[in-house]
Amino acid sequence: MSEPAPATPRSAALVVNPAARGVRRFDPARAARYLERRGLTVHLSVPETPEAATAAARASAERGDALCLVVGGDGSLRAAAGGLAGSYTALAAVPAGTVNIWAREAGIPRGIRAAFECHLAGQTAAIDLGLADGHPFLLMAGIGWDAEIAARVNPRLKRVAGDLAYILEGLLHLPALRVKPAAWSTPAGRRAGPFAWMVLGNSRLYGGRIQLTPGAVIDDGLLDLIAFCPSGLLPAAALAARVAAGARQGSSIVSERTPELVFETPGFPVQLDGDPIGVTPMTFRVAHRALRVSLPAGPLPGVVGGGRWEVGG
DSSP states (O other): OOOOOOOEEEEEEEEEOTTSTTOTTOOHHHHHHHHHHTTOEEEEEOOSSHHHHHHHHHHHHHHTEEEEEEEEOHHHHHHHHHHHTTSSOEEEEEEOSSSOHHHHHHTOOSSHHHHHHHHHTOEEEEEEEEEETTEEESSEEEEEHHHHHHHHOOHHHHHHHTTHHHHHHHHHHGGGOOOEEEEEEETTEEEEEEEOEEEEESSSEETTTEESSTTOOTTSSOEEEEEEOOSSHHHHHHHHHHHHTTOOOSTTEEEEEESEEEEOSTTOEEEETTEEEEESSEEEEEEEEEEEEEEOSSSOOTTOOSOOOEEOO
16 A cells, blocks of 8 residues: 555544444534534534445545544444545544444443544554455454344344344354355465355454454454354354354364455355345455554554554544
């Protein structure tokens, strides 16, 4: 990525997802006035669709804003990242979604005002952006069972129950899940055989509760692959219990770090950061340090390896 032009000092976009779980009583105009009292020139947007959120973030990058403050969940951040990639404008998460995995990874506090203050006094870094046939993701891509479950979660239940909605749907849908043959390839080689589920982790937390890819570093140019390949449904249930207990190795578990993966077999559902996005075949790769993010001042979060840091939003 070529070095972008410097951002406009003290200029920011405020992009608010009106459907986010945490904005039921949130007043975007009042929030914009608060930021203006803190010395920012604020460009407010309340997009109704992910495509409109991407466009708002792209406009922020084109203006040269220092920050693009996104009030919403991980899906909102993913949409904004697609518009900010390659620019100097930093994605600043204001957690108001269902799980807020990136905010947890980065140490961004809950509470909209607390998050604003965190970014105003924070630091920025360049991190990797995952791409699935060009669709961006910050945290992870999932193929197979988890994407199938994510596609079935009721949005209304998700707003009420949060991440427990995924667990409930998983339990309800478990009898319908099947192990199927699949093939994929990375620069290290090709693998084919029984397949249930794969995660390509750009970061560590999965679902906000467990670390399926505990060694992932979000600026190393690699995705941490973990694939679950049991021979049938009963071995799959035993494997799931082992994974829940912390297992990350075994004869039915494949793990690797890779800059790219081509999933060849058609028809497997795919989710990106919890959002269903389509089906395979699909190519997954890393855009190395293509996205700037705003993070709290102080010690670096463990998921960040060696990005170049700058003080101040």
